[in-house]
Amino acid sequence: MKDNTSMFFLEQKDIPSTWYNILPDLPEPLPEVLHPGTGKPVTPDDLAPLFPMELIMQEFSPERFIEIPEEVQAVYRIWRPTVLHRAFALEKALDTPAKIFYKYEGTSPAGSHKPNTAVAQAYYNKKEGIKRIATETGAGQWGSSLAMGCAFFGIELKVYMVGISYRQKPYRRLMMETWGATCVPSPSPDTKAGRDMLAKDPDCPGSLGLAISEAVEDALSRDDTHYSLGSVLNHVLLHQTVIGLESKKQMEMAGEYPDIIIGCVGGGSNFGGMLIPFVKDKIAGDKPDLRIICVEPTSCPTLTRGPYAYDFGDVAGLTPLLKMYTLGHGFMPPPVHAGGLRYHGMAPIICHLLKLGLIEATAVHQLATFEAGITFARTEGIISAPETNHAIRVTIEEALKCRQSGEAKTILLAHSGHGHFDMAAYESYLSGKLTDYEYPEEKVREALDSLPRF
Numbered sequence: 390m391k392d393n394t395s396m397f398f399l400e401q402k403d404i405p406s407t408w409y410n411i412l413p414d415l416p417e418p419l420p421e422v423l424h425p426g427t428g429k430p431v432t433p434d435d436l437a438p439l440f441p442m443e444l445i446m447q448e449f450s451p452e453r454f455i456e457i458p459e460e461v462q463a464v465y466r467i468w469r470p471t472v473l474h475r476a477f478a479l480e481k482a483l484d485t486p487a488k489i490f491y492k493y494e495g496t497s498p499a500g501s502h503k504p505n506t507a508v509a510q511a512y513y514n515k516k517e518g519i520k521r522i523a524t525e526t527g528a529g530q531w532g533s534s535l536a537m538g539c540a541f542f543g544i545e546l547k548v549y550m551v552g553i554s555y556r557q558k559p560y561r562r563l564m565m566e567t568w569g570a571t572c573v574p575s576p577s578p579d580t581k582a583g584r585d586m587l588a589k590d591p592d593c594p595g596s597l598g599l600a601i602s603e604a605v606e607d608a609l610s611r612d613d614t615h616y617s618l619g620s621v622l623n624h625v626l627l628h629q630t631v632i633g634l635e636s637k638k639q640m641e642m643a644g645e646y647p648d649i650i651i652g653c654v655g656g657g658s659n660f661g662g663m664l665i666p667f668v669k670d671k672i673a674g675d676k677p678d679l680r681i682i683c684v685e686p687t688s689c690p691t692l693t694r695g696p697y698a699y700d701f702g703d704v705a706g707l708t709p710l711l712k713m714y715t716l717g718h719g720f721m722p723p724p725v726h727a728g729g730l731r732y733h734g735m736a737p738i739i740c741h742l743l744k745l746g747l748i749e750a751t752a753v754h755q756l757a758t759f760e761a762g763i764t765f766a767r768t769e770g771i772i773s774a775p776e777t778n779h780a781i782r783v784t785i786e787e788a789l790k791c792r793q794s795g796e797a798k799t800i801l802l803a804h805s806g807h808g809h810f811d812m813a814a815y816e817s818y819l820s821g822k823l824t825d826y827e828y829p830e831e832k833v834r835e836a837l838d839s840l841p842r843f
């Protein structure tokens with residue numbers, strides 16, 4: 390009899406009780422993080438004004454498994470474990486022998502994977518006695534997730550939201566306010582970085598890099614305030630490994646191991662969290678043929694076209710220097726709708742794995758991603774975030790290759806969230822107003838010129 394099970398459920402007791410840290414298992418150590426002033430490796434004390442010490446320790450930890458505090462597990466239990474689905478309807482529509490699975494993170498209260506780290510970060514700040522956090526947000530996914538996390542642990546939150554999104558996405562702002570946070574458009578008059586930009590260009594649409602400068606400056610200016618980042622950093626990817634750890638168990642329940650894993654990358658956190666527990670098997674030599682594909686937009690082609698170099702995480706150059714593929718910290722993104730994928734840099738862990746040839750990267754055009762998102766909605770039902778549509782596009786391409794070759798490959802898609810607050814983007818697509826955008830070559834060269842020298 391054909392097995393038609395399409396949802397794989399774990400029980401609450403199967404939520405991982407530890408996160409998996411890849412650092413001790415990397416075949417070569419991750420390049421060091423450098424101090425922006427001295428160019429020397431940063432010390433935990435350098436980072437203490439920004440983050441609680443437990444998160445700083447996680448950032449550099451040599452421990453393979455890190456306990457998830459019971460208080461964090463209790464919050465995870467509101468929506469975890471998330472379900473692994475088999476996409477039978479999509480497979481049928483594509484007429485492919487491929488088996489497509491997707492791990493769906495859109496059932497969290499904020500609608501994406503981001504609460505997995507937001508809750509942990511709020512918890513560690515609370516534990517250290519911090520009263521207030523400053524952060525940035527692009528499309529509003531991160532700001533709303535952290536607003537929820539801060540509400541659970543009684544912390545005040547100020548969010549600097551990329552100006553163009555603040556104006557285009559009032560509902561994400563209202564979610565933040567509902568959970569008790571304050572949200573201002575960036576550039577704002579509240580910080581020097583914001584005021585300097587407003588003086589130069591009063592109509593500046595803002596960027597993630599600029600909003601980070603504002604939030605970091607805010608945190609450095611007050612003793613009761615820390616900064617929080619929703620992607621890129623090692624501790625963020627660590628917290629997101631709940632996705633991959635659960636998926637591994639669920640793939641076992643399905644009697645499968647993926648041939649290909651596909652996810653979208655903005656700063657690299659959702660896909661990092663998915664791929665890290667699997668790339669471990671590839672590093673160990675157990676799964677040499679496993680393919681892991683990172684998908685980014687052609688309008689922000691960090692991994693596929695950026696140089697691999699030390700750069701700042703923000704426009705003003707306040708953050709430590711990270712070795713990453715980068716489009717330059719001065720990057721002002723073109724107005725594509727996948728707001729969460731418009732960051733100039735990328736998680737150092739993802740960059741390192743790419744450099745070592747353990748994972749691959751590809752870029753896709755915006756129109757093709759929406760076309761794929763519509764196919765997914767009309768088969769599997771879920772209206773996906775524009776970011777996720779990038780991964781869906783490549784999943785469909787790989788499944789169609791299987792139709793050509795007749796191979797029944799197993800594909801695992803990291804589905805990062807729903808698109809219920811992105812319907813304006815769907816409207817643009819459906820009314821034919823959306824266009825493709827290729828990042829110009831001279832901009833890549835400009836980025837190289839803007840890299841810090843030391």
Ligand SMILES: *Cc1c(COP(=O)(O)O)cnc(C)c1O
Nearest residue numbers: 530620655656657658659729806
């Ligand atoms: C923020 C976001 C992303 C991109 O961020 P990563 O850190 O690369 O995961 C992708 N999908 C959704 C739904 C998001 O909200």
